[in-house]
Amino acid sequence: MAAVVVREETMAGRAVAEWVLPDLPASITARELVRLRVRESYGRPGWEAEADAACAAFAHNAFVLIAGDHQIDDLDEAIDLERAHVVSFIRLTPLAGG
Numbered sequence: 742m743a744a745v746v747v748r749e750e751t752m753a754g755r756a757v758a759e760w761v762l763p764d765l766p767a768s769i770t771a772r773e774l775v776r777l778r779v780r781e782s783y784g785r786p787g788w789e790a791e792a793d794a795a796c797a798a799f800a801h802n803a804f805v806l807i808a809g810d811h812q813i814d815d816l817d818e819a820i821d822l823e824r825a826h827v828v829s830f831i832r833l834t835p836l837a838g839g
């Protein structure tokens with residue numbers, strides 16, 4: 742079993758929140774990690790809809806995932822948690838007028 746530090750960061754690299762998700766498998770897809778992060782942070786009924794919205798937001802480039810030093814491009818990509826001990830969720834801000 743592996744543990745991973747999940748960080749929410751701004752584009753400038755400032756950590757907004759951070760917590761540890763323990764007892765995870767050695768490998769997990771980005772989609773599973775996003776859904777788990779939403780479940781852990783919302784912790785109330787209806788988290789599934791919020792998780793679906795988060796997955797859609799990733800597909801629309803609302804945020805990026807960095808696992809260790811690797812940017813995740815696809816939610817079906819496997820993340821090796823034995824190598825990537827930190828996963829950062831970086832919220833992207835749209836350009837004004839764009």
